[in-house]
Amino acid sequence: MDFPKIKSEAVADWERFRNNQKTHILVGTATCGRAAGAIDVLDTLMQKIEQRGIDAEIAQVGCMGHCYAEPLVIISKPGSPAIIYGYVTTGMASVLVDNCLLKDDPCLEFALGALEENELIPTIYDMPRFEYENRLILRNCGDIDPQNINHYIVNGGYAALESIFKMTQEDVIDQIKKSGLRGRGGGGFSTGQKWEITKNAGGKSTYVICNADEGDPGAFMDRAVLESDPHSVIEGMIIAAYAVGAAQGYVYVRAEYPLAVETVQHAIDQAKDMGFLGQSIMGSKFNFEIEVFRGSGAFVCGEETALIASIEGKRGMPHNRPPYPATEGLFGMPTVVNNVKTFATVPLIIENGADWFSAIGTESSKGTAVFALAGKVVNTGLVEVPMGTTLRNVINDVGGGVPHHKKFKAVQIGGPSGGCLPESALDLPVDFDSLKEAGAIFGSGGMVVLDEDNCMVEAARYFLDFTQKESCGKCTMCRLGTKHMLDMLQEIVNGNGKMEYLELLTDLAEDIEEGSLCALGKTAPNPVLTTLRYFHDEYEAHIIEKRCPALQCKNLIAYYILPDKCERSCDACVGVCTAEAIFSGKKRIKVVDQDKCVKCDTCVAACPPEYNAIIRMSPASSVPETEKRPEKAKK
């Protein structure tokens, strides 16, 4: 194989794509973009361009991380700076073609910013978030066409792979060990050490598995990487395979991510055609194949031993460790299981050296962390910051803080089995160890922001409900213990809780942690423990006063229309009420029939903000006596 030749061809392809005298348009069409209508925007752009006879090239790129502003379109015309447009609709797409492409109006009213320095508008890099962001894992996401291997090669791809064939297996492992890379799936085990153990286990055959079973609700970075830059993961896997001497690899992707499955499969085929996969890779004696395995929707399969059982065609139940998969994994053979982000980081370390990587991050946690910001935060999307950045920086500066003038209440980190941290923990520098100390876990990197309208008891109940349903049932404590905890929490949010439950919850939580084999059970009580620790007063309010301070728990609240605020001639709430529970009372003041109300919250949203007459009250018994619906009004 002639890598320099492949590279020069790739450069030529890239030049055609980027640096010629043609206008080119990039549309972000990862799943998040598609959900916001990116495909319709793409179709409109293509139709319009053809109609108008404009000479322009359109390409689809992956996720740019700015999910809040999807669909995103980048237009770069020769002679003017590349500009990124956000919240694009089909209507705006037509306007962009007519005004920006046909004429020379850059439509700055739609622009988020420019991608390069210019005299017209600020660049997006001037946004506060870019001061903190350091995109390593997401380095190519949104910049390249994930379907085109050349785009990856031009941006430094497969150079690391070429260089490892001059190194021994031990050298590669040493580099990774020295870099201090820790598993990005949440466990935080040293990647180099894992590889070393696997290599020395000396099995008949050895396997490499990429864990992309991203089951955590609220985490979508693995999906984004696979959809936007699949080759970085594949290259990382090949390097790992070389280091441990594996001939077969699997990418275990959730079946719920059809686009990711398709993109990875396409990338594997391309890599094979180019000679990066298959027999005698890049002219060496090394052979390696990768297969895609679609996971079938079991949260516990994110656990490595359960994942392996699943590939073997069994129920995905974890087993006791040791033996770790590194010594006895798939089909009983030594197996490396690493997360998508871990593999995506590997080529960078080989290329830039272990010292370069270990200079980023904190003493014990090197490199960067990717977070999926969601919930009550302005800039939802993907964020990559160096380890050690504080939560406050991530949420307020990168994420833009809590919207609608609401007050920040808590941040839930690490998926459903992570913890809820309060305002006072925001100055915590984020790394594997500091989060653990605060009661949360690094987990998948999901970060959900909660504001004053979220009830923490209900939040704990929700997370436990999830882990309880996903418990595989093998360990008694996890199967039954979580069920009992859930029952107690359910009673508390229903207003039937007792004070002794709080002690019992803590006791059970400790037992479940001790009595469970895998991380699912061990961490399931985290949301309950952290909310008990930081938001004890909310539990007490629910139990003693039957009051939900956040006005969220349905059994403890009631809707009430303030008579002196109701405008009377307005019928907004009557029309939208899904249960026909609101009627016009005396003097046309609207009244809620408490017996009929299903507490769907629709009326609160419908009441015009200038009146704001409908309020939620807790405890439900605090609602003043209202007039009864007159008999004749009934049909």
Next chain:
Amino acid sequence: MNLEMEEKSIKQQIAPILKKYKRERKNMIPILQDVQDKLQYLPMEAMVEVAGFFDITPSAVYGVVTFYNQFRMIPPGKHPVKVCLGTACHMKSGELISEAWERELGIKVGEVTEDRQFDLERVACVGCCAMAPVAVVDEAVHGQVTPTRIRGIVDAIKREDKHGLSQDKE
């Protein structure tokens, strides 16, 4: 179609899928996935057939099928409705949306309407957290759903079915 014919037709539909795979246990889940893609669900006859292929007991196949959320054993409605109740959707009142769907369709989560037109499922995260709360109807993702929008979505689908009109997406 009587039961015997149905059984035969299931066998006929599965045979070409089984032919593609080797008799190795690791192919079990891919086979079940393919069968479900074809039949929309996994009827008992299909599980028995797959068990025969691997020469294992049908209960072993049943064990695998019931373990994974992806597999279903009752036929879906014509228009599947999936309400997302991932963390972000839940925090943005996904529960209210799920209840509103239940009221509108007159079924509980996990059920199919009597006319087999709709089924309702709750899923944990479809990966569009930025647009919460989300519901997926057929293949279309509806973001920022409110309880009042649901009747409109359902009516539009019913009208489309009735008149055979292919209505433009917004």
